[in-house]
Amino acid sequence: MxxxxxxxxxxxxxxxxxxxxxxxxxxxxxxxxxxxxxxxxxxxxxxxxxxxxxxxxxxxxxxxxxxxxxxxxxxxxxxxxxxxxxxxxxxxxxxxxxxxxxxxxxxxxxxxxxxxxxxxxxxxxxxxxxxxxxxxxxxxxxxxxxxxxxxxxxxLRELQSAGSAGEYYTPRALTDFMAAHVGLKPGDMVADFACGTGGFLNSARRVLEPQAAAGTNEDRELLSHSFFGIEKKPLPYLLCVTNLLLNGIDEPNVRHANSLTTNVQEFGEKDKFDVILMNPPYGGSEKPVIQGNFPEQFRSSETADLFMTLISYRLKKDGRAAVVIPDGFLFGSGAKRAIKERLVTKFNMHTIVRLPTSVFAPYTSIATNVVFFDNTGPTKETWFYRVDMPEGYKHFSKTKPMLLEHLKELDAWWTDRKAITVDGFDKARAYTAEELRGNDYNLDLCGFPSEKEEILPPRELIEKYQADREAHERVMDEMLRKILSKIGGEE
The missing domain is CATH 1.20.1260.30 (N6 adenine-specific DNA methyltransferase, N-terminal domain)
Incomplete structure (x- = not known):
């Protein structure tokens, strides 16, 4: 049929x-x-x-x-x-x-x-x-x-037009790319704490399955026990379990619960994972009782912020993570800044991929990014790479979604990294941890200079203005310091 x-x-x-x-x-x-x-x-x-x-x-x-x-x-x-x-x-x-x-x-x-x-x-x-x-x-x-x-x-794709249910669907091209670039290997425990319909877990399965088939009997036995998910809402939970069963995962360790209800400081080694792949829900608001499960400097009503903190507490030593986050996280202050400082000082945040605004069309136009980091030590440098719209496309849509072929240039660059400038603007560039700290952890770098200005929600608009102003003031202060130093003035 x-x-x-x-x-x-x-x-x-x-x-x-x-x-x-x-x-x-x-x-x-x-x-x-x-x-x-x-x-x-x-x-x-x-x-x-x-x-x-x-x-x-x-x-x-x-x-x-x-x-x-x-x-x-x-x-x-x-x-x-x-x-x-x-x-x-x-x-x-x-x-x-x-x-x-x-x-x-x-x-x-x-x-x-x-x-x-x-x-x-x-x-x-x-x-x-x-x-x-x-x-x-x-x-x-x-x-x-x-x-x-x-x-x-x-x-699953029809969820895009099913009202609020559309929040559960991440384009397969993106889930597959992220799963392919976190170094998955047999025996890895893979988690998604807001797993929706199981897209990330299935993408991880597609990477691990051939490795397990070519490996030992133990590798093949481990495969069905390698995936862990939590989903708060009943419909995507049902879809996820069915999806995994359909694809041969006989032990779908997926739970119907809210990942944010446990105090993050209570997680031990048994609660941590080798790989975390996620597109956390964003734009939502969590109650103070949920925020209380996080250290004070990381508390936020924004769900994406809380999930980023959760991930950092549940990633094993030497573990790898790839997470979709909205633009507001990159330039945000307050809890967002504290979380970014933690990612730079406690983890190796090695790559941030800037995505076109229409990747999640038609149900949201919020600009998104993918943050790749691992738990191998503090960040030395972070590479930023901007994915431009493919030739012949004005935007992605339900009938013309992002495909894996649209990420071929990014894939080639991934293993041969070099700075790229287009029309005088950075498309790819590495920033040291010191530079990120000097920019007060404003990670809004290698963006889309040719796009029309996006109308942001008032709170994000104010945060972006404040972050940009502070960045400009730091640049001016540094220039003034250098000038005074050269003319013998006081620093």
Whole structure:
């Protein structure tokens, strides 16, 4: 079945149901059903590999039984009977599953998935039609799983137009590039503390999978246990778990929680990771009780600031991180400045990539950047590189997204770094830690001089003005000092 045909048929079925209101509900409805189908097919494989495997789901609630739409199945539920079963038996039971002690993640995830998910469909006939459509796929067949992987990615991309749900989607080209440039190796534990639909974890899997396949049996065994995620909201959490299961991660260690509710100073070595890949939510606001989990100088209502601090406390010695951050972080003062000082003095912040404003179009025009750093010692120098729009593009969009090929120049530069100047403006340049400190940790460097001035929110506009003014004053003071020194004046 083609991608377009599947998505069209799903949409046509749900449009006939009075309970579905908008794309976000349509995606949630489809995804919990896909989860149960994917999980059931995965269990078929686990049962073949382990004669003692027992499902956490009661037998009559397993997809293979209640959702069996084979022709001739006289026990198949339909219409109102099906709707009553889903609402009053399936959902309540899965939400209240009793988990045994030391329950493995691949089992406990079922209860976690259904704690905050809803059945929106009100017509049992349409619900049955959707089951028939989903049953056309056999997720235990590698070829069909690969084909559906493309369909699944198209579903994730549709989150862009699903209202606030769009915040969960980071372009695959960006997640793949970041995963490819943090030195992933077998045995690494990879984390994303706001994992959304699992894009970064899957990009890491794509890097590690070939290495594990070419490595030892231990490397291959480690792969399924190499990924850790936390997601606060139920829909992206469900999407993430389904995404990982679909791609062969049998032990998806993904938790439905808020990463910011633990005091960062309580994290020990067991809570730290080799690699952290993230696009933290930004533009949100956290309550004072959450801010209290951070040292006073790092406290901020801005979620991106808190996540940057969290990452710094959960990165192992010699660990590597790549994090998407908004422009406001680069020139911001207060807690932002304190966090940047920590990154420079405690970590090796070796690269900052400036991205075009339309990378996350159409659901936000906020300019973003990627900060690469590792826990190998203090920063000696930081390279800045500006990614310009590719030739023939005015901006990226939903139909013309950023592709990996648009980052080829950056990829080539990565291993052969040199300063680049275009029309008199820096496109790539290294700054020493001393220069960054002398600029009061204003990291708004190698920006986009040819772009029209962006209208920033008032608070960010004031912060940018203050940072620019202070930077200019420092330059003037230094020039004045040199002049006075040459003419014999007082410094």
């Amino acid at each position: 083609s991608i377009g045909n599947f998505v069209k048929r799903v949409r046509d079925i749900m449009r006939q149901d009075a309970g579905i209101n908008g794309d976000a509900q349509r995606i949630e409805q489809l995804t919990w059903m896909l989860f149960l189908k994917v999980y059931d097919d995965a269990e078929s494989v686990w049962e073949l590999m382990d004669d003692e495997y027992e499902s956490i789901i009661p037998e009559y609630l397993r997809w293979r039984h209640w959702a069996n739409t084979d022709i001739g199945n006289t026990e198949a539920l339909k219409g109102d009977e099906l709707l009553d079963f889903v609402n009053n038996d399936l959902f309540p039971t899965l939400k209240d599953l009793q988990l045994p002690a030391h329950c493995p993640r691949r089992k406990s995830v079922v209860k976690a998935v259904f704690e905050d998910i809803h059945n929106y469909m009100k017509d049992g006939v349409q619900l049955h039609e959707l089951m028939v459509l989903i049953n056309e796929f056999d997720f235990s067949d590698p070829e069909e799983t690969h084909a559906f992987g493309l369909i699944y990615e198209s579903i």
